[in-house]
Amino acid sequence: EYNKGFNYFSGVTDNEIARFQKEAMTGHRPTWKMGANAGARSAPDFAQARSGRAGYHNRMRDPFNLFNDPRDHGAPRERKTKPLETKALETLGLDAKATGKDIKARYKELVKLHHPDANGGDRGSEDRFRDVLQAYRVLKQAGLC
Structure with a gap:
């Protein structure tokens, strides 16, 4: 009775709803590629694309720049061979x-x-x-x- 008339998705576009549903499949957690050298690739910044409840990541502040990735993603990485x-x-x-x-x-x-x-x-x-x-x-x- 209390939340009977509440619509969580009111005022949200269809694209945002679809993205929320897709993220719900993984529990709104980021996923990374698996396989050889998967750890060498950095994961994309999922916080920028979050919707719904997971959008709180967008509001998190980092005044000391502790969580930004210092690596330059624009330059190709030098391959180290054994x-x-x-x-x-x-x-x-x-x-x-x-x-x-x-x-x-x-x-x-x-x-x-x-x-x-x-x-x-x-x-x-x-x-x-x-x-x-x-x-x-x-x-x-x-x-x-």
């Missing part, structure tokens, strides 16, 4: 700034060049072929390509 990955990149003749497409293209090029069928059984080329395969496997497992 020693094994660096060696694999050197085997392919690439540097640490190589993209996944660069790695795949170089791998295909070297495989065609050093494949045993293309070299008539040359042992040196066969060893190089194995090195290229191993290097690509390492880079693929590291998620670089």
